[in-house]
Amino acid sequence: MMENYNMNLNDRNNTPEAPKTPEKKSSPYLTKKMGALIAALCILASGSAGYAAGTFRTVPQATDSSSMQSSLQTSTTQNDSSFSTMAANSSSSGKTLSISEIADKVADSVVEITTEVTEYDNFMRQYVAEGAGSGVILTEDGYIVTNNHVIEGANKITVTLKDGTSYPGTLVGTDSQGDIAVVKIDATGLQPATLGDSDSLEVGDTAVAVGNPLGQLGGTVTNGIISALDREIDLDGKTMNLLQTNAAINPGNSGGGLFNDRGELIGVVVAKSSGSGIEGLGFAIPINTAKDIIDDIMQYGYVKGRIDLGMSTVDITSAQMAMMYGLSSTGVYINSVTEGSNADQVGFRAGDQIISFNGVDITSGDDLTTAIADCKVGDTVEIVIARNGQKYSGQLTLEEAHS
Numbered sequence: 001m002m003e004n005y006n007m008n009l010n011d012r013n014n015t016p017e018a019p020k021t022p023e024k025k026s027s028p029y030l031t032k033k034m035g036a037l038i039a040a041l042c043i044l045a046s047g048s049a050g051y052a053a054g055t056f057r058t059v060p061q062a063t064d065s066s067s068m069q070s071s072l073q074t075s076t077t078q079n080d081s082s083f084s085t086m087a088a089n090s091s092s093s094g095k096t097l098s099i100s101e102i103a104d105k106v107a108d109s110v111v112e113i114t115t116e117v118t119e120y121d122n123f124m125r126q127y128v129a130e131g132a133g134s135g136v137i138l139t140e141d142g143y144i145v146t147n148n149h150v151i152e153g154a155n156k157i158t159v160t161l162k163d164g165t166s167y168p169g170t171l172v173g174t175d176s177q178g179d180i181a182v183v184k185i186d187a188t189g190l191q192p193a194t195l196g197d198s199d200s201l202e203v204g205d206t207a208v209a210v211g212n213p214l215g216q217l218g219g220t221v222t223n224g225i226i227s228a229l230d231r232e233i234d235l236d237g238k239t240m241n242l243l244q245t246n247a248a249i250n251p252g253n254s255g256g257g258l259f260n261d262r263g264e265l266i267g268v269v270v271a272k273s274s275g276s277g278i279e280g281l282g283f284a285i286p287i288n289t290a291k292d293i294i295d296d297i298m299q300y301g302y303v304k305g306r307i308d309l310g311m312s313t314v315d316i317t318s319a320q321m322a323m324m325y326g327l328s329s330t331g332v333y334i335n336s337v338t339e340g341s342n343a344d345q346v347g348f349r350a351g352d353q354i355i356s357f358n359g360v361d362i363t364s365g366d367d368l369t370t371a372i373a374d375c376k377v378g379d380t381v382e383i384v385i386a387r388n389g390q391k392y393s394g395q396l397t398l399e400e401a402h403s
Helices: 083-089 099-109 287-300 319-324 342-346 365-373
Strands: 110-120 126-137 143-146 156-160 166-168 170-175 180-184 206-211 220-235 238-245 257-259 265-272 282-286 311-316 331-337 353-357 380-387 390-397
Touching: 099 110, 099 126, 099 206, 099 220, 099 257, 110 143, 126 206, 126 265, 143 287, 170 287, 180 287, 206 238, 206 265, 220 265, 220 282, 238 265, 238 365, 265 287, 282 287, 311 365, 331 365, 342 390, 353 365
Parallel strands: none
Antiparallel strands: 110 126, 110 156, 126 143, 143 180, 156 166, 170 180, 206 220, 206 257, 220 238, 238 282, 257 265, 265 282, 311 331, 331 353, 353 380, 380 390
């Protein structure tokens, strides 16, 4: 039976250490950077304090103790260059094009994106890792859509047009949940893509992918069909509903365009299923899903209504992983808490294990993601955590994420 005792939850001396992150080896980004040992569900931490402290309470001990063991810098721009108007006015010409006609129509609308990210080796020596991806021009004055994972962590973004002209890119805003980012370049007279209607697609429809595979083959065109609609795929701990295509997709295609047989943008390429002998499995974010995200980013610099817990978490998925972090059990642990956030005011601390969220038992990162998805900004939820063998409960008012 666990010892029952009182604790001053805001006394840092009583706070357990956060799980120690193992040293990681970083590599240049042509295949998307992934955490080396953490299959982490990261909730971006931002927002201001606004919830009174003192609502944390001790939870009575359960008779079955097994319940404790299961388990870039944004530049916000008010855009008046009418992406919403462009999206609303984009309509099908009704004319089916050949693959070569599609390629010719969209060639000037797809760009190459290269990035530089500051990394550290095992000896904490700093170096610059380069990455590459693709993007699609949204407006004639330089707004470009790509994937969040293409530019994540970049301290330098370069956009290269089909004619070889390069521009420094400024990050307007990003949405890690939807894996969408918008970049702005200082240029005019560009050729924006014509938006299609991904909701009208049928399995078997023509699909043409245009992008920068391998980070050095910009303007590559591949064709196939729409293999499946609304395919539920898990990418880096996030469940996304994507278009599936057999058009050839490779590292570097991410952020590029998937077009229909009229040369209209129907999706933002996001991933390829990898593995020995696996081919013909590419995925794209439907443009009808991406449009609302893009519009919010262009108007506000972030996506309105996204929840910020004010803390990041790590999903400990195996006994071996738990041992490496010095923990006794698997489960979801708080990795960091944003100073001044509602979570900080309530008393949550790094090292706490999340036992339940809003009445839902939490044993994995997916459990937490699903529970959060059932809430909205402004809701007050009860979160039960375990700390030093004792359970505690706190009432957390959910804030809006602004990045």
